Amino acid sequence: MATTMIAAHFFFLLICFVTIISSYLANVASSMTTPFKPRKMAIKLIHHDSIHSPYYNPSATISERAELAINSSLTRIRYLSKIISNPNDDDARSHLVPAIRGTGFLASISFGTPPVPQLLLIDSASDLLWFQCLPCTTCFKQSPSLFDPTKSSTYSNIRCSSPACSNSTAKCDPKSEYCIYKRTYLDGTFTVGNLASEQATFETSDEGTVKVPIEVFGCSHINRVPADGQESGILGLSYGNGDLPTPVKQLGSKFSYCIGNIDDPQYQYNHLILGDGAIIEGDPTTLQTDKGFYFVDLQGISIGEKKLPIDPRVFQRGASGEGGVMIDSGTTFTFLKEEGYVPLQNEVESLMAGILNRVSHPSFLCYAGNVEIDLTGFPVVTLQFSGNAQLGLDTNSMFFQLSAGVLCMAILPIIPEMNGESMIGVMAQQSYNVGYDIRQGKIFFQRIDCSVLESIV
Known part of the structure; x- marks a missing residue:
């Protein structure tokens, strides 16, 4: 009788041990392949x-x-x-x-x-x-x-x-x-x-x-x-x-x-992070989706402390959906409607006067020089959105090297085919985490070195 009880007790302990081990292995497997x-x-x-x-x-x-x-x-x-x-x-x-x-x-x-x-x-x-x-x-x-x-x-x-x-x-x-x-x-x-x-x-x-x-x-x-x-x-x-x-x-x-x-x-x-765990941090502004595109509420541009004389209505969408400002991950440069581009061009030309020589180019505003050497101290150009969200463009986001001896502004006026739409390209988004919360109608801009996010990606 005692032998039978001992055997039953041993069998019960064995079952518990197998159950615990099985549960542990299942949890490990679950953590490895979800x-x-x-x-x-x-x-x-x-x-x-x-x-x-x-x-x-x-x-x-x-x-x-x-x-x-x-x-x-x-x-x-x-x-x-x-x-x-x-x-x-x-x-x-x-x-x-x-x-x-x-x-x-x-x-x-x-x-x-x-x-x-x-x-x-x-x-x-x-x-x-x-x-x-x-x-x-x-x-x-x-x-x-x-x-x-x-x-x-x-x-x-x-x-x-x-x-x-x-x-x-x-x-x-x-x-x-x-x-x-x-x-x-x-x-x-x-x-x-x-x-x-x-x-x-x-x-x-x-x-x-x-x-x-x-x-x-x-x-x-x-x-x-x-x-x-x-x-x-x-x-x-x-x-x-x-x-x-x-x-x-x-x-x-x-x-x-x-x-x-x-x-x-x-x-x-x-x-890139997909899903609810996307990094949605920083300053939010309005995000609209239309025709499969993402539109943002750009309201103005400043250089350093100077706000440029641009009517915010320049960047608004019309009643028929024309105009507005899109944000895109596949276009390098930024394109602005003429009423927004010209004040920016004028201010850049004023700052460059007497420092760098203008170089003719059919599309871009260009100068003889090197971005890393000749633009030290150039003020940050800031794209200002509703809700106080901002994209700050330093020299590496604002200018690019066209050739060994020529640099150009990475923003240019829209072309006729664009039907009044402006476009914010990849260069303007450098050094930022950009978070899209489409259901909430918000986009977030957080200035950051992406390497800082490596541990949570």
């Missing part, structure tokens, strides 16, 4: 000219890099203007892939089970996440391995009967009953494929991973899009203009990015 949507998904951003970018060219001259940034920004501005003027025309969706090359950011994100890394262009003016998939009928070359849906246990095509299909501009394939998307761009190029759902894998700061369900993305099989063998597709950060569950909507309607010195190829702290 199957549900986390609060925060952090992604390293790789600038086009970074040493971490597949596009990095160590032999490129200052003039070549500047020319690429100028041409890319002007191309993107023209395309975005076409979208704004034709918001309900799907064929007017701009060809954003080449339009942000040379100025944009790349991110590596893994998709599928097992995970396969894909290199994506980040685009705040596009509302779709898409990348190339097998079978590729017509595809451009890319550096990562092509994604094979048949080898992923978590991939699923979206059926025609799904709300995701009806809420998008996709069509139904009557043979397969799957939803097929097509994006036709202004220059006649296009991308075609399946709308599908999949799982994305993000690394965490404690060397674990989180697995996030992606409700809708484009698995592209036909691409007549010019590319030169590096990225796989696009991660769109636009909130969208309809009911399509865009990546931002799927992941909590908040995101933030921090941008350091884009002229420093060694800088490695640029990052």
Whole structure:
């Protein structure tokens, strides 16, 4: 009898021990691989000219890099203007892939089970996440391995009967009953494929991973899009203009990015955070979303302590939606409506008089000199928004090196195609964390060195 009781007691202790160990192992596994949507998904951003970018060219001259940034920004501005003027025309969706090359950011994100890394262009003016998939009928070359849906246990095509299909501009394939998307761009190029759902894998700061369900993305099989063998597709950060569950909507309607010195190829702290854990700190101002774009309430500009004579109504949107000020992550330079640009130009010319010699340029205000040497002591130029939010542009954000002996102001007047809209580009956002809280209609500007945020990303 005593032996039986001892055995029963031992068996009970054994069961408790196994339960505790199983619970511990489950908790460890859960911390290493999280199957549900986390609060925060952090992604390293790789600038086009970074040493971490597949596009990095160590032999490129200052003039070549500047020319690429100028041409890319002007191309993107023209395309975005076409979208704004034709918001309900799907064929007017701009060809954003080449339009942000040379100025944009790349991110590596893994998709599928097992995970396969894909290199994506980040685009705040596009509302779709898409990348190339097998079978590729017509595809451009890319550096990562092509994604094979048949080898992923978590991939699923979206059926025609799904709300995701009806809420998008996709069509139904009557043979397969799957939803097929097509994006036709202004220059006649296009991308075609399946709308599908999949799982994305993000690394965490404690060397674990989180697995996030992606409700809708484009698995592209036909691409007549010019590319030169590096990225796989696009991660769109636009909130969208309809009911399509865009990546931002799927992941909590908040995101933030921090941008350091884009002229420093060694800088490695640029990052993007998606979800409720985005860094929403600093001074807020009004954020409006319209036609898939983000508009901010710019009210004035100052240089040092001097506020420029600019009527705040210059930057306001008209009754028909024309004008206003957009903020963009794919345009290098800032474009201002003439009534806002001319007072700024006049003040800069006044400050430069007798110090640097003017150099003729068809688009930019330029001088003979070096940004690092000849602009020491130049006052900070501040973009002032409602709610007392500010973007302070130091010399590296206000000017750029056009060539070894010529510097130019990184702000220029809008071009005729822009329909009165101003645009705040990446250079003006350097040394800031920019947080988007779309549901609250707020955008936050926090001046900071992005490396400080490394421990919490």
